[in-house]
Amino acid sequence: MSLLPFCQWLAETPGSITLRESLYTYPLVESAHVLTLCLFVGLAAMWDLRLLGVTLTRVPASELKQRLGPWIKGGFVVMITTGVLLFSAIPVRSYQSLWFRMKAVALVLAGLNAFVFHRGIDRTIEHWDRDPIPPRSARRAGARSLVLWTVVVVCGRMIAYSWFDCDKQPHSRIVNTLAGCVVPGEGAQ
Amino acid sequence: MNLLRFFQWMSQTPVCQALAQSPWAFAVIESVHLLGLAAIGGAVLVLDLRLLGLGLRDQPIDRIARDAHPWLVRSLIVMLATGVLLFSTEPVKCYQSTAFRVKMSSLLLAMIFAFTVRQRVAMAGDGRVKPVWLKVVAIVSLTLWFGVGASGRWIGFSA
Numbered sequence: 180m181s182l183l184p185f186c187q188w189l190a191e192t193p194g195s196i197t198l199r200e201s202l203y204t205y206p207l208v209e210s211a212h213v214l215t216l217c218l219f220v221g222l223a224a225m226w227d228l229r230l231l232g233v234t235l236t237r238v239p240a241s242e243l244k245q246r247l248g249p250w251i252k253g254g255f256v257v258m259i260t261t262g263v264l265l266f267s268a269i270p271v272r273s274y275q276s277l278w279f280r281m282k283a284v285a286l287v288l289a290g291l292n293a294f295v296f297h298r299g300i301d302r303t304i305e306h307w308d309r310d311p312i313p314p315r316s317a318r319r320a321g322a323r324s325l326v327l328w329t330v331v332v333v334c335g336r337m338i339a340y341s342w343f344d345c346d347k348q349p350h351s352r353i354v355n356t357l358a359g360c361v362v363p364g365e366g367a368q
Numbered sequence: 369m370n371l372l373r374f375f376q377w378m379s380q381t382p383v384c385q386a387l388a389q390s391p392w393a394f395a396v397i398e399s400v401h402l403l404g405l406a407a408i409g410g411a412v413l414v415l416d417l418r419l420l421g422l423g424l425r426d427q428p429i430d431r432i433a434r435d436a437h438p439w440l441v442r443s444l445i446v447m448l449a450t451g452v453l454l455f456s457t458e459p460v461k462c463y464q465s466t467a468f469r470v471k472m473s474s475l476l477l478a479m480i481f482a483f484t485v486r487q488r489v490a491m492a493g494d495g496r497v498k499p500v501w502l503k504v505v506a507i508v509s510l511t512l513w514f515g516v517g518a519s520g521r522w523i524g525f526s527a
Binding site: 218220221222235243250 | 408409424425426
Protein backbone atom coordinates (compact mmCIF):
# COMPACT_ATOMS: atom_id res chain seq x y z
CA MET A 180 0.00 0.00 0.00
CA SER A 181 1.28 3.42 -0.87
CA LEU A 182 0.30 6.69 0.75
CA LEU A 183 1.36 8.55 -2.39
CA PRO A 184 -2.18 8.97 -3.80
CA PHE A 185 -3.30 10.39 -0.44
CA CYS A 186 -0.37 12.85 -0.43
CA GLN A 187 -1.14 13.82 -4.02
CA TRP A 188 -4.77 14.44 -3.08
CA LEU A 189 -3.69 16.41 0.02
CA ALA A 190 -1.40 18.61 -2.07
CA GLU A 191 -4.37 19.75 -4.15
CA THR A 192 -6.58 20.72 -1.21
CA PRO A 193 -7.14 24.48 -0.74
CA GLY A 194 -5.55 24.43 2.74
CA SER A 195 -2.36 22.83 1.48
CA ILE A 196 -2.09 25.23 -1.46
CA THR A 197 -2.78 28.26 0.75
CA LEU A 198 -0.10 27.28 3.26
CA ARG A 199 2.44 26.30 0.60
CA GLU A 200 2.06 29.56 -1.29
CA SER A 201 1.78 31.82 1.74
CA LEU A 202 4.36 34.56 2.12
CA TYR A 203 4.55 34.56 5.91
CA THR A 204 2.39 31.76 7.34
CA TYR A 205 4.63 28.91 6.23
CA PRO A 206 7.87 30.51 7.54
CA LEU A 207 6.08 31.38 10.79
CA VAL A 208 4.81 27.81 11.28
CA GLU A 209 8.29 26.54 10.49
CA SER A 210 9.85 28.98 12.97
CA ALA A 211 7.41 27.83 15.65
CA HIS A 212 8.35 24.22 14.85
CA VAL A 213 12.07 24.99 15.17
CA LEU A 214 11.86 27.18 18.27
CA THR A 215 9.64 24.69 20.11
CA LEU A 216 12.71 22.45 19.99
CA CYS A 217 13.84 24.45 23.02
CA LEU A 218 10.72 23.56 24.97
CA PHE A 219 10.24 19.98 23.85
CA VAL A 220 13.68 18.54 23.06
CA GLY A 221 15.42 20.90 25.50
CA LEU A 222 13.37 19.89 28.53
CA ALA A 223 13.16 16.24 27.41
CA ALA A 224 16.96 16.30 27.26
CA MET A 225 17.13 17.66 30.83
CA TRP A 226 14.94 14.72 31.87
CA ASP A 227 17.16 12.27 29.93
CA LEU A 228 20.26 13.77 31.55
CA ARG A 229 18.63 13.32 34.96
CA LEU A 230 18.00 9.66 34.06
CA LEU A 231 21.69 9.42 33.17
CA GLY A 232 22.54 10.91 36.56
CA VAL A 233 24.51 13.86 35.19
CA THR A 234 22.31 16.82 36.13
CA LEU A 235 19.69 17.84 38.72
CA THR A 236 20.79 14.76 40.68
CA ARG A 237 19.36 16.11 43.95
CA VAL A 238 15.90 16.51 42.42
CA PRO A 239 13.82 13.32 42.88
CA ALA A 240 13.20 11.72 39.49
CA SER A 241 9.45 11.54 40.09
CA GLU A 242 9.32 15.25 40.92
CA LEU A 243 11.17 16.13 37.73
CA LYS A 244 8.78 13.94 35.75
CA GLN A 245 5.75 15.43 37.40
CA ARG A 246 6.85 19.08 37.15
CA LEU A 247 8.48 19.09 33.72
CA GLY A 248 6.24 16.43 32.17
CA PRO A 249 3.36 18.81 31.33
CA TRP A 250 5.79 21.26 29.66
CA ILE A 251 7.39 18.48 27.64
CA LYS A 252 3.98 17.15 26.62
CA GLY A 253 2.81 20.65 25.73
CA GLY A 254 5.92 21.14 23.62
CA PHE A 255 5.26 17.80 21.92
CA VAL A 256 1.70 18.84 21.02
CA VAL A 257 3.04 22.05 19.42
CA MET A 258 5.69 20.02 17.56
CA ILE A 259 3.13 17.55 16.19
CA THR A 260 0.63 20.28 15.27
CA THR A 261 3.17 22.47 13.45
CA GLY A 262 4.79 19.36 11.97
CA VAL A 263 1.48 18.13 10.51
CA LEU A 264 0.88 21.62 9.08
CA LEU A 265 4.35 21.69 7.50
CA PHE A 266 3.80 18.22 6.03
CA SER A 267 0.37 19.15 4.71
CA ALA A 268 1.85 22.16 2.89
CA ILE A 269 4.38 20.01 1.00
CA PRO A 270 3.03 16.45 1.25
CA VAL A 271 4.36 14.67 -1.83
CA ARG A 272 7.95 15.87 -1.53
CA SER A 273 7.96 15.17 2.23
CA TYR A 274 6.49 11.70 1.76
CA GLN A 275 9.17 10.89 -0.83
CA SER A 276 11.98 12.39 1.25
CA LEU A 277 14.57 9.97 2.53
CA TRP A 278 15.22 12.29 5.48
CA PHE A 279 11.55 12.59 6.35
CA ARG A 280 11.23 8.80 6.33
CA MET A 281 14.28 8.37 8.57
CA LYS A 282 12.86 11.03 10.87
CA ALA A 283 9.53 9.19 11.02
CA VAL A 284 11.29 5.92 11.90
CA ALA A 285 13.33 7.63 14.64
CA LEU A 286 10.13 9.23 15.97
CA VAL A 287 8.43 5.85 16.23
CA LEU A 288 11.50 4.39 17.94
CA ALA A 289 11.60 7.32 20.38
CA GLY A 290 7.93 6.70 21.14
CA LEU A 291 8.59 2.99 21.67
CA ASN A 292 11.51 3.82 23.95
CA ALA A 293 9.28 6.09 26.05
CA PHE A 294 6.62 3.35 26.16
CA VAL A 295 9.15 0.71 27.26
CA PHE A 296 10.45 3.07 29.96
CA HIS A 297 6.92 3.80 31.12
CA ARG A 298 5.97 0.12 31.25
CA GLY A 299 9.27 -0.94 32.77
CA ILE A 300 11.66 0.78 35.17
CA ASP A 301 9.35 3.80 35.60
CA ARG A 302 6.96 1.58 37.58
CA THR A 303 9.53 1.17 40.34
CA ILE A 304 10.50 4.86 40.34
CA GLU A 305 9.84 5.16 44.08
CA HIS A 306 12.71 2.74 44.73
CA TRP A 307 15.28 4.88 42.91
CA ASP A 308 13.58 8.27 43.13
CA ARG A 309 16.34 9.94 45.13
CA ASP A 310 19.28 8.01 43.70
CA PRO A 311 21.65 10.51 42.08
CA ILE A 312 22.38 7.84 39.47
CA PRO A 313 19.26 5.85 38.48
CA PRO A 314 19.40 2.11 37.71
CA ARG A 315 20.93 0.85 34.51
CA SER A 316 17.71 0.36 32.53
CA ALA A 317 16.63 3.95 33.32
CA ARG A 318 20.05 5.24 32.24
CA ARG A 319 19.78 3.24 29.04
CA ALA A 320 16.33 4.65 28.30
CA GLY A 321 17.73 8.16 28.81
CA ALA A 322 20.69 7.51 26.51
CA ARG A 323 18.49 5.95 23.81
CA SER A 324 16.14 8.90 24.03
CA LEU A 325 18.98 11.42 23.57
CA VAL A 326 20.29 9.52 20.53
CA LEU A 327 16.86 9.12 18.93
CA TRP A 328 15.84 12.76 19.37
CA THR A 329 19.21 13.80 17.95
CA VAL A 330 18.44 11.70 14.86
CA VAL A 331 14.97 13.26 14.66
CA VAL A 332 16.38 16.80 14.81
CA VAL A 333 19.19 16.18 12.32
CA CYS A 334 16.97 14.32 9.82
CA GLY A 335 14.33 17.01 10.26
CA ARG A 336 16.83 19.70 9.34
CA MET A 337 18.03 17.71 6.34
CA ILE A 338 14.52 17.50 4.82
CA ALA A 339 15.16 21.03 3.55
CA TYR A 340 18.03 19.81 1.36
CA SER A 341 17.24 18.33 -2.03
CA TRP A 342 20.18 15.93 -2.49
CA PHE A 343 17.97 12.83 -2.56
CA ASP A 344 14.82 14.37 -4.05
CA CYS A 345 13.00 12.08 -6.46
CA ASP A 346 13.12 14.67 -9.24
CA LYS A 347 16.92 14.85 -8.99
CA GLN A 348 17.70 11.61 -10.79
CA PRO A 349 19.78 9.57 -11.18
CA HIS A 350 19.97 8.10 -7.69
CA SER A 351 21.10 4.65 -6.73
CA ARG A 352 18.34 2.04 -6.67
CA ILE A 353 18.51 1.84 -2.89
CA VAL A 354 17.86 5.59 -2.51
CA ASN A 355 14.92 5.40 -4.91
CA THR A 356 13.47 2.42 -3.10
CA LEU A 357 13.88 3.91 0.38
CA ALA A 358 12.53 7.30 -0.69
CA GLY A 359 9.67 5.69 -2.60
CA CYS A 360 10.56 7.45 -5.85
CA VAL A 361 8.54 6.39 -8.86
CA VAL A 362 11.16 5.99 -11.58
CA PRO A 363 10.04 4.78 -15.02
CA GLY A 364 11.80 1.57 -15.95
CA GLU A 365 13.04 0.84 -12.44
CA GLY A 366 9.88 -0.68 -11.12
CA ALA A 367 10.08 1.05 -7.73
CA GLN A 368 6.82 1.72 -5.95
CA MET B 369 38.45 49.37 10.95
CA ASN B 370 35.98 48.60 8.21
CA LEU B 371 34.12 45.42 9.13
CA LEU B 372 32.65 44.88 5.68
CA ARG B 373 36.09 44.82 4.08
CA PHE B 374 37.29 42.43 6.74
CA PHE B 375 34.37 40.08 6.01
CA GLN B 376 34.97 40.38 2.28
CA TRP B 377 38.56 39.33 2.90
CA MET B 378 37.38 36.58 5.25
CA SER B 379 35.04 35.07 2.68
CA GLN B 380 38.00 34.69 0.29
CA THR B 381 40.14 32.69 2.72
CA PRO B 382 40.65 29.01 1.79
CA VAL B 383 38.77 27.74 4.87
CA CYS B 384 35.69 29.83 4.14
CA GLN B 385 35.83 28.99 0.46
CA ALA B 386 36.01 25.29 1.26
CA LEU B 387 33.09 25.50 3.71
CA ALA B 388 30.99 27.57 1.34
CA GLN B 389 31.58 25.20 -1.59
CA SER B 390 31.09 21.95 0.28
CA PRO B 391 27.59 20.58 -0.34
CA TRP B 392 27.49 18.97 3.12
CA ALA B 393 29.43 21.25 5.45
CA PHE B 394 26.75 23.89 5.96
CA ALA B 395 24.01 21.30 6.53
CA VAL B 396 26.05 19.32 9.04
CA ILE B 397 27.23 22.38 10.99
CA GLU B 398 23.68 23.75 10.95
CA SER B 399 22.33 20.48 12.40
CA VAL B 400 24.78 20.69 15.29
CA HIS B 401 23.78 24.33 15.74
CA LEU B 402 20.12 23.17 16.01
CA LEU B 403 20.99 20.50 18.56
CA GLY B 404 22.75 23.22 20.53
CA LEU B 405 19.56 25.28 20.28
CA ALA B 406 17.56 22.48 21.91
CA ALA B 407 20.16 22.07 24.65
CA ILE B 408 20.45 25.77 25.40
CA GLY B 409 16.64 25.96 25.41
CA GLY B 410 16.43 23.27 28.07
CA ALA B 411 19.12 24.85 30.22
CA VAL B 412 17.51 28.32 30.01
CA LEU B 413 13.91 27.14 30.42
CA VAL B 414 14.47 24.91 33.44
CA LEU B 415 15.70 27.91 35.44
CA ASP B 416 13.43 30.58 33.96
CA LEU B 417 10.34 28.43 34.58
CA ARG B 418 11.48 28.03 38.19
CA LEU B 419 11.99 31.80 38.52
CA LEU B 420 8.41 32.21 37.28
CA GLY B 421 7.22 29.81 39.98
CA LEU B 422 6.55 27.07 37.41
CA GLY B 423 8.28 23.82 36.53
CA LEU B 424 10.49 22.58 39.37
CA ARG B 425 8.80 24.96 41.81
CA ASP B 426 9.46 22.85 44.94
CA GLN B 427 13.23 23.04 44.46
CA PRO B 428 15.43 25.86 45.76
CA ILE B 429 16.28 28.27 42.94
CA ASP B 430 20.03 28.23 43.55
CA ARG B 431 20.07 24.44 43.22
CA ILE B 432 18.46 24.61 39.76
CA ALA B 433 20.76 27.49 38.80
CA ARG B 434 23.86 25.58 39.90
CA ASP B 435 22.86 22.45 37.96
CA ALA B 436 21.62 24.21 34.83
CA HIS B 437 24.54 26.63 34.51
CA PRO B 438 27.16 24.15 33.22
CA TRP B 439 24.70 23.00 30.53
CA LEU B 440 24.05 26.59 29.54
CA VAL B 441 27.80 27.18 29.22
CA ARG B 442 28.39 23.94 27.28
CA SER B 443 25.55 24.48 24.84
CA LEU B 444 26.59 28.11 24.42
CA ILE B 445 30.10 26.96 23.46
CA VAL B 446 28.60 24.60 20.84
CA MET B 447 26.35 27.40 19.58
CA LEU B 448 29.16 29.94 19.31
CA ALA B 449 31.58 27.50 17.66
CA THR B 450 29.06 26.30 15.05
CA GLY B 451 27.68 29.83 14.71
CA VAL B 452 31.11 31.22 13.77
CA LEU B 453 31.49 28.45 11.19
CA LEU B 454 28.04 29.15 9.72
CA PHE B 455 28.86 32.84 9.62
CA SER B 456 32.15 32.14 7.89
CA THR B 457 30.36 30.43 4.98
CA GLU B 458 28.62 33.68 4.09
CA PRO B 459 30.10 36.57 6.07
CA VAL B 460 29.11 39.35 3.69
CA LYS B 461 25.48 38.20 3.44
CA CYS B 462 25.27 37.99 7.24
CA TYR B 463 26.89 41.38 7.67
CA GLN B 464 24.26 42.93 5.44
CA SER B 465 21.33 41.02 6.94
CA THR B 466 19.07 42.93 9.33
CA ALA B 467 17.97 39.66 10.98
CA PHE B 468 21.61 38.78 11.64
CA ARG B 469 22.27 42.18 13.24
CA VAL B 470 19.19 41.86 15.43
CA LYS B 471 20.35 38.37 16.41
CA MET B 472 23.88 39.50 17.35
CA SER B 473 22.55 42.41 19.40
CA SER B 474 20.06 40.18 21.24
CA LEU B 475 22.73 37.53 21.75
CA LEU B 476 25.12 40.01 23.32
CA LEU B 477 22.40 41.29 25.66
CA ALA B 478 21.16 37.77 26.46
CA MET B 479 24.65 36.55 27.37
CA ILE B 480 25.48 39.60 29.48
CA PHE B 481 22.12 39.29 31.26
CA ALA B 482 22.50 35.52 31.79
CA PHE B 483 25.97 35.74 33.30
CA THR B 484 25.39 38.83 35.44
CA VAL B 485 21.91 39.76 36.68
CA ARG B 486 20.17 36.41 36.14
CA GLN B 487 22.86 34.22 37.63
CA ARG B 488 23.36 36.55 40.61
CA VAL B 489 19.63 36.74 41.32
CA ALA B 490 19.25 32.96 40.97
CA MET B 491 22.18 32.24 43.29
CA ALA B 492 21.07 34.76 45.91
CA GLY B 493 19.14 32.10 47.81
CA ASP B 494 15.43 31.78 48.47
CA GLY B 495 13.72 34.79 49.98
CA ARG B 496 16.52 37.26 49.22
CA VAL B 497 14.89 38.56 46.06
CA LYS B 498 11.19 39.43 45.84
CA PRO B 499 9.19 36.96 43.70
CA VAL B 500 8.08 39.77 41.40
CA TRP B 501 11.73 40.54 40.56
CA LEU B 502 12.44 36.86 39.95
CA LYS B 503 9.60 36.88 37.44
CA VAL B 504 10.89 40.06 35.79
CA VAL B 505 14.34 38.48 35.43
CA ALA B 506 12.82 35.32 33.88
CA ILE B 507 10.69 37.30 31.43
CA VAL B 508 13.65 39.47 30.36
CA SER B 509 15.77 36.33 29.91
CA LEU B 510 13.10 34.49 27.90
CA THR B 511 12.43 37.57 25.76
CA LEU B 512 16.12 38.06 24.93
CA TRP B 513 16.73 34.37 24.09
CA PHE B 514 13.53 34.23 22.07
CA GLY B 515 14.79 37.25 20.13
CA VAL B 516 18.05 35.42 19.42
CA GLY B 517 16.24 32.29 18.22
CA ALA B 518 13.55 34.00 16.17
CA SER B 519 15.91 36.42 14.42
CA GLY B 520 18.35 33.56 13.90
CA ARG B 521 15.70 31.54 12.10
CA TRP B 522 14.83 34.62 10.06
CA ILE B 523 18.39 34.99 8.69
CA GLY B 524 17.62 32.01 6.47
CA PHE B 525 14.36 33.50 5.18
CA SER B 526 15.79 36.92 4.31
CA ALA B 527 17.64 36.96 1.03
